[in-house]
Amino acid sequence: MQIIHEEIMRHLPRSGEARRLFHGRGQCFSGYDDLVIDYFPPVVMVVLYRQRSQAWLEELTQLLTAALPDKPAAVLLQERFLLNGPSRVLQGALPESLEALEAGLSFRLRLGEARNVGFFPDMAVGRKLVRERAAGKRVLNLFAYTCSFSVAALAGGARQVVNLDMNRGALELGRLNHRVNDIDLRQASFLSLEFFRSIGKLRKLGPFDLVICDPPASQGKSFTAERHWPKLVRRLPELVAPGGEIVACLNAPDLGPDFLDGLFAEHIPQAENLGLYRPGDDFPEAYPDCAVSLHHYRLPLIKNG
Ligand SMILES: C[S@@+](CC[C@H](N)C(=O)[O-])C[C@H]1O[C@@H](n2cnc3c(N)ncnc32)[C@H](O)[C@@H]1O
The missing domain is CATH 3.40.50.150 (Vaccinia Virus protein VP39)
Known part of the structure; x- marks a missing residue:
């Protein structure tokens, strides 16, 4: 988990902007090719491409809560390895609506509703x-x-x-x-x-x-x-x-x-x-x-x- 923590700290967003916190899919972090973490303040979205244990997920959630300057309103998990990539909340509650902020523009997300959240x-x-x-x-x-x-x-x-x-x-x-x-x-x-x-x-x-x-x-x-x-x-x-x-x-x-x-x-x-x-x-x-x-x-x- 040390490398995940380091990456999160390196990529902490400025002023509420959407940010990729961890990009394991690029195969630069041995053992974590299956993991992507996006931050759409105040929600963190964890995407997994293979199954991980409940204990591992709890440890990751704790790490995220401790590392982010503001406690996330929700940590959402999407399990891409399952049919249709279903999502579930690991901690907190999703806001009624949420937008990704980027360069002063807003993009509405549909977290948990579809395989792709509406924004790349x-x-x-x-x-x-x-x-x-x-x-x-x-x-x-x-x-x-x-x-x-x-x-x-x-x-x-x-x-x-x-x-x-x-x-x-x-x-x-x-x-x-x-x-x-x-x-x-x-x-x-x-x-x-x-x-x-x-x-x-x-x-x-x-x-x-x-x-x-x-x-x-x-x-x-x-x-x-x-x-x-x-x-x-x-x-x-x-x-x-x-x-x-x-x-x-x-x-x-x-x-x-x-x-x-x-x-x-x-x-x-x-x-x-x-x-x-x-x-x-x-x-x-x-x-x-x-x-x-x-x-x-x-x-x-x-x-x-
Ligand atoms: C990678 S997404 C585009 C992402 C988008 N440019 C953005 O910035 O968010 C690809 C899109 O292509 C559409 N698509 C795929 N094949 C198509 C086709 N033959 N004609 C029209 N749309 C198509 C899909 O419905 C999907 O929305």
């Missing part, structure tokens, strides 16, 4: 990039989920954001995320559609100055990185305006960042590679090439130039 802390670097690049732009947010990129873009001065995801419930939470941040809902639209069947419709709404693509690693028939990323990259030029930018997030442990750079080089060779980003120090990775990577490209100002 490891995409903070992407939200920051989008917020910095969005001013005055028309943005297309593909695979939007709960629309955190849309909120970031509009906070950064985007003119308009079109969000698309086939999960209607996630988009509903996305709409709420705009309201929670006092964003005028006339600036955002929410299309609950399957992407590959909606390209014609999106073409009519476009072209867009900034297109964000953050598909899952693998989700049944809807998206499989190896099969669907090439199709997605091939169709992007139909949606991006000349001089427009693309932010593409690769979350596929079996494929390194060269996979995406290779696809862009093959299908959109005119795109300029503006940079590669990683989630940062809160997410240490023994094998960085297997971890999430974020790619930023720009099309030339003159089409096919």
